[in-house]
Amino acid sequence: MPRLIAALAVALAFALATAPASSQQAGVTYFEDPSLEQRYRELLHELRCTVCQNQSLADSDAGLARDLRRELRDQLNAGSSNPQIIDFMVARYGEFVLYRPPFSPATYLLWIGPFVLLVFGLIVLWATARGSQTARQLQPTDEQAREKARRLLSEGKDV
Numbered sequence: 001m002p003r004l005i006a007a008l009a010v011a012l013a014f015a016l017a018t019a020p021a022s023s024q025q026a027g028v029t030y031f032e033d034p035s036l037e038q039r040y041r042e043l044l045h046e047l048r049c050t051v052c053q054n055q056s057l058a059d060s061d062a063g064l065a066r067d068l069r070r071e072l073r074d075q076l077n078a079g080s081s082n083p084q085i086i087d088f089m090v091a092r093y094g095e096f097v098l099y100r101p102p103f104s105p106a107t108y109l110l111w112i113g114p115f116v117l118l119v120f121g122l123i124v125l126w127a128t129a130r131g132s133q134t135a136r137q138l139q140p141t142d143e144q145a146r147e148k149a150r151r152l153l154s155e156g157k158d159v
Contacts, residue, residue: 036076043072043082047089048099056099 031037041058047068049060057065057072068089075085089097101107 031073031076039082040072040076043076043085044069046086046099047072048097050093050097 031040044058045056047057049055049057049062049065049068051062051064052060055065057068071089072085075088080088086098095101095107101110103111
């Protein structure tokens with residue numbers, strides 16, 4: 001019985017300790033204007049947290065992401081348009097902050113690189129498969145090898 005009470009006390013303590021964290025929704029911001037709320041949500045998914053591993057501002061719980069969400073909210077409340085907000089973020093954090101960077105000379109490798117690697121991989125795969133087929137065709141059969149060995153041995157007796 002004392003073990004059961006101790007286990008329940010630990011479970012209750014754990015539940016109470018995690019309740020405040022789980023009841024808060026990260027990044028939830030309510031605007032009075034639903035269109036601002038919609039723009040805010042769209043921009044949260046278009047912008048990347050610069051300190052996280054491939055997470056949008058909507059997905060990240062990092063301190064910088066909270067700061068960027070607050071900046072985004074402030075800019076929307078100030079009346080900035082989406083392009084103005086994106087330009088501001090790019091000027092401050094670079095194009096890395098964009099989830100979909102523009103197709104420009106600076107990002108050609110980013111956009112074209114995967115296709116080049118795919119083509120290169122297919123060429124290597126094709127060459128490897130072709131080379132193994134050629135090697136198999138050139139290998140003599142057992143009977144051919146025996147005949148050649150007999151011929152060489154018989155020529156060697158004549159010497």
